[in-house]
Amino acid sequence: MSVRIFCDFDGTMTVTDNILMIMEHYNPPNWRSIVEDMMRGTRSIRDGVGSLFSLIPSALREDIVRTVMDKATLRPGVLGLLTHAHACGVPFYVVSGGIDFFIRPILAHIPPSYFAGVYCNSASFDPPTITITWPHPCGDACTDDCGMCKTTVMRHVPFAHTTIVIGDSITDYNAAKQADIVFARAHLYRHCLAHGVPCIAYETFYDIMDTLVHDARTRDAFTLHRLGGRS
Ligand SMILES: [Zn+2]
DSSP states (O other): OOEEEEEOOTTTTBSSOHHHHHHHHHOOTTHHHHHHHHHHTSSOHHHHHHHHHTTSBGGGHHHHHHHHHHHOOBOTTHHHHHHHHHHHTOOEEEEEEEEHHHHHHHHTTSOGGGOSEEEEEEEEOOSSBOEEEOSSOOOTTOOSOOSSOHHHHHHHSOOOSEEEEEEOSGGGHHHHHTOSEEEEOHHHHHHHHHTTOOOEEOSSHHHHHHHHHHSTTTTTTTSOOTTSSOO
């Protein structure tokens, strides 16, 4: 049975949320109230993320990339799961509300072929401040004004019998509801529990790998057939 993985980036593949880290580092006026509005749901994610980056001068682009590269750490086991999924032919999609100018440098040392797709936002650095562009907006089936719409991406990439979602935040919840297996931590874990959405807790990607190679729904897909005909 075929399997596909959709994985969040900030706070999931990385240990901390890079957008929040950028805002804490540069501390533009009123950023915390924008984040609070997004968490309360009184501001859409697209509106909130766009507003946050509009507070940051475009000239800081290289400085932001250096700051992120200094501070961002991949969660333990990420490379192991990517390597194993690639070897088994299981597509691994990054679905992120983050921005490509800091995501791609963090992923630069991982072979691009390990990713079936990296879906995230982009940015324009025309002065004076950063403008987020939205190459993957909500389709007709989503009215949440996501900015980068994870459920729209899930509907448009090739189908698999078993869909896995890995996340940490409320912004992964709609994707989690459409998954067959959810790996959740932090806000996403508490939100899934509160709303009766089945999920499996994780801290590292070693935890996730351990489940995938043993779970009856995924173990065949995650078994390397070294002696079989698979090349
Ligand atoms: Zn959406």
